[in-house]
């Protein structure tokens with residue numbers, strides 16, 4: 001297939017004088033991979049340029065695709081609850097995804113999440129890199145395996161290394177935890193309660209990093 005951009009990634013579309021607004025506008029017309037044909041619209045990150053924390057998920061879900069905004073569905077609400085429990089001010093948090101279009105497969109009348117492949121992640125990563133460069137968050141939180149591996153390398157295992165603070169070329173302090181949607185998929189209430197507790201424990205590490213930086 002012919003390359004859609006010279007590099008085959010979104011890198012060619014980053015404005016020469018990037019601001020969050022300019023990058024968002026450019027991303028709205030991105031066709032650097034085939035996912036633009038499947039999603040309703042580009043779902044760019046959201047939050048203040050001065051945000052201290054950046055939360056990075058895998059990709060927008062069904063609700064986010066329709067709304068054009070990240071983390072507005074059930075997983076986003078659970079994330080908000082977790083942040084509140086950890087004492088992290090939601091206004092200090094920028095939320096975004098590694099891949100900016102919703103990848104889905106039809107199942108009856110429903111659109112079911114499909115995992116983005118390595119080429120789609122590579123094509124989309126320049127948008128996240130631009131967001132990181134502009135927001136310069138003190139802490140980046142990778143939510144789930146796709147985000148963790150995009151930020152920290154293929155060998156990173158969320159199941160073994162969640163809650164640990166590591167550094168990456170993209171940010172000085174990075175921590176990975178599960179994606180809130182995985183908590184929603186827990187098989188029963190007790191598991192869901194336990195998983196939520198572990199999620200808040202990981203977010204407590206983020207809160208401690210922020211307190212230390214502000215001291």
Ligand code: SF4
Nearest residue numbers: 030032033036101124
């Ligand atoms: S998923 Fe990313 S790279 Fe692909 S078309 Fe959408 S914004 Fe562009």
